[in-house]
Amino acid sequence: MNEKTYSDWYNYSISDSDDFWLEKAKEFISWSEEPTIGQEGSMSERNYSWFSDGKLNVSYNCIDRHVNNGRGNHNAIIWEGNDENSLTITYDELLINVSKFSNLLKAQGIKKGEKVCIYMPMIPEAIYAMLACARIGAVHTVVFGGFSSEALVSRILDSECVAIITADVIKRGNKTIPLKKKVDEAIEKCPTVSTIITVSTYTEFSQTTKYDIDYNTAVILMSDICEPLPMNSEDPLFILYTSGSTGKPKGVLHTTGGYILYASITHKYIFDYHTNEVYWCTADIGWITGHSYVVYGPLANGATTLVFEGVPTFPTPARYWEIVDKHEVNIIYSTPTTIRSLMAQGDEYVQSTSRKSLRILGSVGEPINPEAWRWYSKVIGRNTCPIMDTWWQTETGGIAISPLPCSSNLKPGFATQPFFGITPVIINEEGEELFGETEGILVLKGSWPGQLRSLYNDKERFAETYLNKYPGYYLTGDGVKRDSDGALAITGRIDDTLNISGRLLGTAEIESALILHKDVSEAAAVATSHPVKGWSISSFVTLNNGTEEKPRLKEELVDIVSREIGSYAKPDKIYCVESLPKTRSGKIMRRIIREISNGNISGFGDTSTLSNPEAVGQIIRKLGLES
């Protein structure tokens, strides 16, 4: 593709959206019944669908059709283990493994439409599990292995899962995390679950609950033939939880036809994937990036997807670049946090490797600062690889704003231009469209096939969060600026969510955990600028009347956050303060607290509207910021 083709196709995708997408649907996807309808409904109606008369199976599209096309001996997965062992799985082998796993699920009585929780490390069986669900029409909800048992429970309850697929442990660097133990702690609170399938990789299987099935012994008894079930295009494919501005995570619901088309077409064009190339997305399958760009997009395109079990710094910070050389990776897709943390280790870890196979670099999850962008380009990419700074969200299903490898307008910090079918619009608080060089709120006009269809079991919250505030638009919750060339740069979240190391967390989620402590009365969590993570969490708590700050209070609070959410959500700093600044209507003014935690002690505007303006000075003194 060249820039002319991009702009022709882009214009076509907007002016004749249905024709464009129906053409692409036929080109990219094998349907058991081809769709004749593009989009129906609209965002204003809070109901929209894509390809509603089409039928297909996602697992068939990710496996069988490549085997049928004579590419069964092509590598589907290259797995690189934590301990530097590796494994390749061809499309023929993937078909066998997924079919057997599907039959195992069926043998447990799991049916079309039922929900299955996948709580797994980055091992091939995690991908077999996702594809097996898709093959039999079960709806998976993958829960990131770093989440705590409590967080697992709330997701299982919300999505009404009937089964859990898990593993004995997660190995990451020198750490071994007991995963099945966390499931055992959760299970008593999950009345809908009647099956737990455990893949034991590092330890002997041992039955600890009446629901346990040993994957290794059960799966060998299964037939390796399982017909993929044709699904309606709008049947649910998966639910994936993401943090929102209020306490409870949102169960983002994606359906079948639109999602798989959008994941595959974006993967193909944005990474310019060519047959026989090795493509590596470093995300965990517990996040949307892992869904769309480790599993569904690349496998639908018949690509070789590299799956890495470990961490970037084990055994040394050269690990990523050694993997690139070992497997001759052509395309790598990672996060600004990882890039910054490896940059901080020094160039010698990179220079000891060649990386000559690399052709394209990708970035996702948070704004990439120009310094990290330049290092990625110069040191990792030897000034020869374009960087795709891809902006998107769990809700968009796939990349929505990104350059293409043919783009001549790459700029550090800019995601630049919309993908086909995406109409980004910049508005102000009042909802008025802003033109030219400007900065404001990012909304998207018109639907695209990968768009979330709803929040599971909560159409009201779905409409409230994304559609009602600015009718006719999808509200992203991000700020954006446009430069004089029309290039777009995402500036960060504008709602009460924090982006820590590229992972969203709700301030309310953290605060709800903190106030579970018996001494804590109120809590505020804000983002403080951090050189590697982008942002870190600072928490401010007030204590119940008459309570003194106990010496172990902060440790106890950190433990509560780890227990309720997971250790990645631990605040870096916790301050005990006399009071939190509040509006007269009682709302905590997080904006002011955030400014102070970032070292700014003036310019908050009029603080006289606060019911307790003295709280501002108290916090400033607490942080030792007063001159």
Ligand code: WTA
């Ligand atoms: C942020 C991850 C700047 C943004 C795929 C978005 C980015 C949130 C970028 C979604 C980028 C993602 N530049 N910010 N290239 N990519 N974000 O749902 O704030 O985990 O709204 O999906 O990450 O996070 P989510």
